[in-house]
Amino acid sequence: MRTFLEFVVGTLAALFPVVDPIGAVPIFLVLTTGVPASLRHRYALSIARNVVVLLVGTLLVGGSVLRFFGVSLAVVRIAGGIVVFHAAWKAMNSDPKLNEVDNQDAAHRIGEHKDISFMPMTIPLLGGPGAIAVTLGLAAQAGGDLSVPTAMNLLAIAAAIALIGGVIFLSLRSSTLLLKALGASGIQAMSRLLGLFVMAIGVQLILNGLADWLASLNLLGP
Numbered sequence: 001m002r003t004f005l006e007f008v009v010g011t012l013a014a015l016f017p018v019v020d021p022i023g024a025v026p027i028f029l030v031l032t033t034g035v036p037a038s039l040r041h042r043y044a045l046s047i048a049r050n051v052v053v054l055l056v057g058t059l060l061v062g063g064s065v066l067r068f069f070g071v072s073l074a075v076v077r078i079a080g081g082i083v084v085f086h087a088a089w090k091a092m093n094s095d096p097k098l099n100e101v102d103n104q105d106a107a108h109r110i111g112e113h114k115d116i117s118f119m120p121m122t123i124p125l126l127g128g129p130g131a132i133a134v135t136l137g138l139a140a141q142a143g144g145d146l147s148v149p150t151a152m153n154l155l156a157i158a159a160a161i162a163l164i165g166g167v168i169f170l171s172l173r174s175s176t177l178l179l180k181a182l183g184a185s186g187i188q189a190m191s192r193l194l195g196l197f198v199m200a201i202g203v204q205l206i207l208n209g210l211a212d213w214l215a216s217l218n219l220l221g222p
Helices: 004-019 025-031 037-068 073-092 100-111 121-126 129-142 148-173 175-216
Strands: none
Touching: 004 129, 004 148, 025 037, 025 121, 025 148, 025 175, 037 121, 037 129, 037 148, 073 175, 129 148, 129 175, 148 175
């Protein structure tokens, strides 16, 4: 059985590259061009809070919703792995996280000084399908019963999500300093390295899902 600390570290290792707070810094700077520093700081806090609430909510009720629709966790792992791998492939090829429609919507929101903390910063950037899929996979690993160990595992995952939220806040709040320190090319290079790690996580999710699915069909030995 994994310890509390192991679940915290494992969650950080799985979620941090997918959420990629550092990679979101250049986009955040673009979206907040001309915005006062005080408002940019409020955006950073709102974005971090939104991501934490979204992922913790997924952790607590996501599995129940899937069971209601008759979707197995093995299928979720496979689908999540595909989504994560696809997102990593795009990151490795330096494709923007925002599509054309999202960019137009973001520009419109900036022009009207509307809140961008949920769309597009929380979804689809930081708390997108990849992060949700990984969170569902972590929930599956925490356990499916109402025992104390399962509750402790879920608490450990929630604590790691809160830590990631703190990193998001610090990264976005100090985005100007971070960009000066690393430069646009440095942030892009770091995003590519994280993309390679994310690809490995996606492949592992697919393999775990296939193993669970084959085991459910009694096609694998004990």
